[in-house]
Amino acid sequence: MTDSLLTWRKEFPILETCTYLVSHSLGAMPRKTATYLQQFADEWSRRGVRAWNEGWWDVGRTTGDLLAPVLGVQRGTISMHQNVTVAMAIIASCYRFDGPRNRIVMTDLEFPSNLYLFEGFRRYGADIVHLKSPDAMRTDLPAILDAIDERTALVPLSYVLFRSAYIQDAAAVIEKAHSVGAQVILDVYQAAGTVPLEIEKLSADFAVGGSVKWLCGGPGAGYLYVRPDLAKTLEPGIVGWAAHAHPFEFEAGAIDYAEAPERFQSGTPNVPSLYSARAGYEIVAEIGVPAIREKSLRLTRRLMDLATEAGFRINTPDEDARRGGAVIIDVPNGKAVADELIRREVIIDYRPGAGIRMAPHFYNTAEEIDHAMSVLTDICKSNR
Numbered sequence: 001m002t003d004s005l006l007t008w009r010k011e012f013p014i015l016e017t018c019t020y021l022v023s024h025s026l027g028a029m030p031r032k033t034a035t036y037l038q039q040f041a042d043e044w045s046r047r048g049v050r051a052w053n054e055g056w057w058d059v060g061r062t063t064g065d066l067l068a069p070v071l072g073v074q075r076g077t078i079s080m081h082q083n084v085t086v087a088m089a090i091i092a093s094c095y096r097f098d099g100p101r102n103r104i105v106m107t108d109l110e111f112p113s114n115l116y117l118f119e120g121f122r123r124y125g126a127d128i129v130h131l132k133s134p135d136a137m138r139t140d141l142p143a144i145l146d147a148i149d150e151r152t153a154l155v156p157l158s159y160v161l162f163r164s165a166y167i168q169d170a171a172a173v174i175e176k177a178h179s180v181g182a183q184v185i186l187d188v189y190q191a192a193g194t195v196p197l198e199i200e201k202l203s204a205d206f207a208v209g210g211s212v213k214w215l216c217g218g219p220g221a222g223y224l225y226v227r228p229d230l231a232k233t234l235e236p237g238i239v240g241w242a243a244h245a246h247p248f249e250f251e252a253g254a255i256d257y258a259e260a261p262e263r264f265q266s267g268t269p270n271v272p273s274l275y276s277a278r279a280g281y282e283i284v285a286e287i288g289v290p291a292i293r294e295k296s297l298r299l300t301r302r303l304m305d306l307a308t309e310a311g312f313r314i315n316t317p318d319e320d321a322r323r324g325g326a327v328i329i330d331v332p333n334g335k336a337v338a339d340e341l342i343r344r345e346v347i348i349d350y351r352p353g354a355g356i357r358m359a360p361h362f363y364n365t366a367e368e369i370d371h372a373m374s375v376l377t378d379i380c381k382s383n384r
């Protein structure tokens with residue numbers, strides 16, 4: 001079978017140098033990213049301060065609009081931020097935690113910075129309900145649904161868990177949250193660019209993520225989607241002058257909020273990061289996430305079959321419908337084995353309590369999967 005997505009390989013220089021199976025952590029850099037970064041440098045160098053009026057000031061909105069089809073949301077609903085932590089903090093700053101609806105419900109398999117951030121809101125009266133998962137792979141959906149009640153303000157929920165690539169049942173959580181007046185923040189970082197998303201159809205209240213992984217957009221381009229009808233009613237406490245309706249009036253006193261998405265903006269946009277994110281978004285949008293997903297399921301299945309044959313334990317759901325883009329393989333001395341794989345130019349990563357994470361993306365070949373698994377098997381055999 002010919003794989004038409006492999007025509008993209010030549011656009012990713014790192015693929016010529018190693019077996020790159022780490023797009024759940026840092027997606028490969030598109031060749032065109034260098035062109036966009038050069039464009040930023042040229043604009044700064046040649047246009048100077050005039051560049052603000054020639055695209056720089058609006059770069060948050062225009063970058064968010066490029067992402068909108070990948071997330072399955074309308075244009076004009078996404079603001080850009082440094083990372084997920086900042087986007088989550090802006091959301092949390094829209095709420096009060098000194099009344100009866102002061103609960104934040106989350107599981108221990110959320111990404112740590114989300115846990116750390118909301119823990120910090122205890123000082124403002126937030127009551128954090130921290131649900132323990134039955135294992136390192138799955139969360140307990142009935143327990144999450146039970147914990148969400150009239151006291152719940154927010155439910156931060158990873159669409160795909162970073163530790164196991166488990167796809168959570170976001171629709172069930174959103175339905176329960178809405179039935180009691182609570183709101184859900186979907187962290188779609190481990191999904192965007194590899195698992196098709198229809199965030200608007202899901203009626204998610206918020207979605208956050210970044211560009212470092214499957215979107216091949218590099219660091220510094222976090223995104224925040226807010227449901228348009230909800231966005232009108234929210235007044236973030238963490239704001240800067242870019243969130244003002246008339247920033248260039250430089251008015252003193254309280255802020256007069258801009259319409260969304262600018263009202264969720266802080267200060268000056270991070271122009272070079274947003275330029276560097278563009279090439280990855282364009283490529284992912286051109287291929288289309290459904291085609292990426294179809295290939296991803298095929299290659300992750302191949303990886304899991306080979307891992308099972310070799311007798312390794314897999315910490316990733318077997319069902320296609322519940323598995324994101326990565327496969328986590330638990331081997332003895334996982335950290336040392338991961339280091340040796342990297343030394344042999346098979347680029348993966350390791351997470352304590354989970355195992356070696358490997359992830360094929362649209363630019364990987366079936367032969368690379370076979371090669372990575374044969375190197376892994378070889379290392380494990382010689383360790384025995």
Ligand SMILES: Cc1ncc(COP(=O)(O)O)c(C=O)c1O
Nearest residue numbers: 083084085111113162189190210
């Ligand atoms: C699900 C998820 N959320 C958040 C993050 C990172 O958050 P931040 O953008 O704040 O670094 C990661 C990984 O880096 C992740 O996998």
